[in-house]
Amino acid sequence: MSTTTDPEGHRRSELSTAERQTRDWLLRAENVSKAFGQTQVLTEASLDLYPEEAVAIMGPSGSGKSTLLHAVAGIIAADEGKVILRRPDDGGIDDITTLSDAKRSAFRLHRFGFVFQQGMLIPELTAVENVALPLMLLGTGMAAAVLQANAELHRLGLLGLGDRRIGQLSGGQAQRVAIARALVTDPTIIFADEPTGSLDSRTADEVLDELLASNDGADRALVIVTHDERVAARCDRTVRLLDGRIEATR
Amino acid sequence: MNTSAALLLIRPRGTPALLTRLQLLASGVTTLLTFGVTMLAIAFWNTPTDEVGYTVLAVSLVGLLIVPLVTLGSATARLAARSRDDRLATLRLLGATSARVRRIAVAEVTVIAALGVTIGTALSAALPFLLSLLTVYGKPLQAAELWLPWWLTAAIPPALIAVAATSGMLGLRQVMLSPLGVRTRQDAPRLSWLRLVAAVAVLGIAVLVVQTASEGWGAVVVVIVLAVAVLAVMAVLGLAGPFMVSRAARWRARRTSDPARLIAARGVIDDPRASWREVSALALATFVLIPAGSMLGYLDTIQSSASREIMTTDQLLMFADARTMVIALTAVSFLVVACQIAITQTAAVIERRELYVVLDRIGMPTAELNRSRRMRVTMPANVAVIGSAIAAGALAFWVVLMALVTAPLFVVAIVIVLAVGLLLIQLGVVSTNPVLERVLSAPSRGE
Numbered sequence: 001m002s003t004t005t006d007p008e009g010h011r012r013s014e015l016s017t018a019e020r021q022t023r024d025w026l027l028r029a030e031n032v033s034k035a036f037g038q039t040q041v042l043t044e045a046s047l048d049l050y051p052e053e054a055v056a057i058m059g060p061s062g063s064g065k066s067t068l069l070h071a072v073a074g075i076i077a078a079d080e081g082k083v084i085l086r087r088p089d090d091g092g093i094d095d096i097t098t099l100s101d102a103k104r105s106a107f108r109l110h111r112f113g114f115v116f117q118q119g120m121l122i123p124e125l126t127a128v129e130n131v132a133l134p135l136m137l138l139g140t141g142m143a144a145a146v147l148q149a150n151a152e153l154h155r156l157g158l159l160g161l162g163d164r165r166i167g168q169l170s171g172g173q174a175q176r177v178a179i180a181r182a183l184v185t186d187p188t189i190i191f192a193d194e195p196t197g198s199l200d201s202r203t204a205d206e207v208l209d210e211l212l213a214s215n216d217g218a219d220r221a222l223v224i225v226t227h228d229e230r231v232a233a234r235c236d237r238t239v240r241l242l243d244g245r246i247e248a249t250r
Numbered sequence: 251m252n253t254s255a256a257l258l259l260i261r262p263r264g265t266p267a268l269l270t271r272l273q274l275l276a277s278g279v280t281t282l283l284t285f286g287v288t289m290l291a292i293a294f295w296n297t298p299t300d301e302v303g304y305t306v307l308a309v310s311l312v313g314l315l316i317v318p319l320v321t322l323g324s325a326t327a328r329l330a331a332r333s334r335d336d337r338l339a340t341l342r343l344l345g346a347t348s349a350r351v352r353r354i355a356v357a358e359v360t361v362i363a364a365l366g367v368t369i370g371t372a373l374s375a376a377l378p379f380l381l382s383l384l385t386v387y388g389k390p391l392q393a394a395e396l397w398l399p400w401w402l403t404a405a406i407p408p409a410l411i412a413v414a415a416t417s418g419m420l421g422l423r424q425v426m427l428s429p430l431g432v433r434t435r436q437d438a439p440r441l442s443w444l445r446l447v448a449a450v451a452v453l454g455i456a457v458l459v460v461q462t463a464s465e466g467w468g469a470v471v472v473v474i475v476l477a478v479a480v481l482a483v484m485a486v487l488g489l490a491g492p493f494m495v496s497r498a499a500r501w502r503a504r505r506t507s508d509p510a511r512l513i514a515a516r517g518v519i520d521d522p523r524a525s526w527r528e529v530s531a532l533a534l535a536t537f538v539l540i541p542a543g544s545m546l547g548y549l550d551t552i553q554s555s556a557s558r559e560i561m562t563t564d565q566l567l568m569f570a571d572a573r574t575m576v577i578a579l580t581a582v583s584f585l586v587v588a589c590q591i592a593i594t595q596t597a598a599v600i601e602r603r604e605l606y607v608v609l610d611r612i613g614m615p616t617a618e619l620n621r622s623r624r625m626r627v628t629m630p631a632n633v634a635v636i637g638s639a640i641a642a643g644a645l646a647f648w649v650v651l652m653a654l655v656t657a658p659l660f661v662v663a664i665v666i667v668l669a670v671g672l673l674l675i676q677l678g679v680v681s682t683n684p685v686l687e688r689v690l691s692a693p694s695r696g697e
């Protein structure tokens with residue numbers, strides 16, 4: 001798989017959306033609905049995710065972007081609809097909407113990576129321990145996990161910051177540590193909820209570069225919830241939500 | 251901004267409301283137990299005998315239980331005040347002066363405490379009847395004799411409310427000083443090893459003094475010397491405790507591949523003082539239980555042997571009462587500790603809800619989260635029990651040795667009681683599992 005550099009100097013994959021979508025989807029959400037009490041927050045939202053693509057989710061505040069992300073990622077249980085994933089090894093299919101809380105939790109650990117607006121790192125742990133944590137949860141020993149985490153931090157240009165506490169990192173650095181934490185388990189999908197929302201535009205660009213680059217050549221998709229048209233423009237397509245319904249997909 | 255808007259903001263909803271109920275419960279329990287302890291102490295004090303043992307019993311009962319009781323009341327008020335920090339920050343943003351915000355919050359905490367104290371005081375009217383089930387000096391206690399003098403009854407509630415108000419104020423100051431709380435803290439505090447050196451030195455001196463104390467000094471002097479030695483050791487336990495706890499946690503954090511344990515250990519390392527405070531009542535109970543229980547075992551052996559003639563009837567009666575007191579003391583301490591842990595852990599989950607939400611999202615199983623929370627408490631609890639057992643064993647070496655030889659079953663019983671205490675602590679944490687579940691079930695709302 002080759003990559004090129006676009007006019008702005010960003011690395012992008014050569015595949016077009018059409019080409020990509022001839023391949024098998026990684027995750028398929030079908031008619032997912034969710035209500036909180038009386039309010040219908042999400043109505044019959046459907047979304048397919050293909051390898052190597054970056055999908056932006058946009059929409060006004062309160063339109064259900066985070067809820068869609070949470071439902072697709074199995075953080076919350078959808079009321080209706082299904083979310084199915086293809087297993088990488090045997091091509092079999094799992095429906096996460098039918099799983100128990102504990103099973104969904106295991107699913108997130110094994111298959112998904114998450115990046116949130118404020119990094120949401122564990123303040124008690126050092127940067128490298130934060131990155132090593134998902135591996136340790138998967139059963140990797142401390143020493144091996146730290147080694148792998150350091151390699152990941154190195155790739156993201158954070159070598160030497162591993163022993164810092166989270167409070168000693170800048171916003172951009174913390175966000176990169178969060179990306180390292182999301183990538184370290186080699187997940188199928190990375191979900192990012194306003195990952196650059198609290199960064200200045202230059203740092204936001206750099207962090208976005210890292211996120212997009214993580215997709216290239218990997219059997220992985222990236223979902224970014226954002227309010228920023230510039231972020232959306234750099235993704236392969238944009239899903240627009242209005243009042244809990246998917247209005248348009250570019 | 252008018253007061254009603256301020257009150258609207260500060261009135262707790264959702265999970266913090268749970269904390270309000272807990273504060274109510276805790277201040278009620280504190281009041282009830284304070285009245286009970288005072289009544290029992292006065293009953294011991296008024297025993298119609300010259301046996302000084304009863305005076306000692308009365309004084310030590312008050313001395314040993316007032317500390318944990320006041321801790322419980324103040325810890326709760328402190329946490330209740332702190333748990334309002336989100337809303338306090340909002341109020342500040344809306345333009346309320348910080349003095350005003352503080353006044354409102356402290357007033358609220360005080361009102362809740364006052365309510366709890368009032369309920370506790372009302373319920374304490376039943377105490378004389380309950381306590382009359384106990385026997386002191388060979389006779390059942392008389393309910394009529396247990397009523398406290400009116401001035402004492404009148405003094406206890408305001409004192410307890412004052413403790414709550416002061417603690418609430420202190421808890422708030424912590425928030426005000428660092429509005430960002432944990433997030434701004436960068437490095438774990440390093441406690442000096444001098445704490446340990448000082449503690450060992452004091453313990454050494456105390457052991458020396460206790461060993462050399464002889465009847466030639468006169469009974470009063472001996473009692474005072476012993477009391478001072480015991481108090482000094484209790485005081486340095488509080489000094490060495492946080493250091494030991496932090497050391498033990500560092501040791502654990504270094505050699506674990508278990509993420510639940512790593513997070514727990516790091517939490518302890520970040521705030522060893524608070525971790526110790528949470529279990530300090532347990533340390534105190536252990537420190538008292540070991541020599542007292544050994545002594546009782548030893549005396550029990552004498553009592554059931556031919557040499558019982560060396561003891562007067564008064565002494566025999568007193569030992570029976572001392573046993574009652576040790577049991578009561580242990581039971582109440584454990585209860586207080588478990589209660590306090592349930593409350594601090596509830597507050598901890600609310601305060602650290604973001605942490606738990608993110609761990610849940612990245613796929614840490616809820617059972618593991620709960621295990622981590624449990625370890626965060628049992629780690630210092632183990633240190634407290636083992637540490638004060640060592641201190642008590644050194645101080646009362648001969649008594650414990652004698653008990654081991656003459657009444658090994660008593661020593662076994664002590665160990666079992668301590669194990670039960672540790673188990674109760676775990677139960678205290680487990681009782682807050684639903685709070686975590688609530689926090690996780692509505693993560694985006696955080697309430």
Ligand SMILES: Nc1ncnc2c1ncn2[C@@H]1O[C@H](COP(=O)(O)OP(=O)(O)OP(=O)(O)O)[C@@H](O)[C@H]1O
Nearest residue numbers: 036041060061062063064065066067068692694695
């Ligand atoms: N746990 C919850 N309980 C009740 N209502 C909720 C809950 N979470 C979200 N909502 C409601 O669902 C709607 C959609 O919320 P959501 O967080 O998905 O919006 P969003 O598009 O991500 O908005 P923003 O851009 O502000 O992040 C909102 O009206 C919100 O109030």
Ligand SMILES: [Mg+2]
Nearest residue numbers: 065066067193
């Ligand atoms: Mg959102």
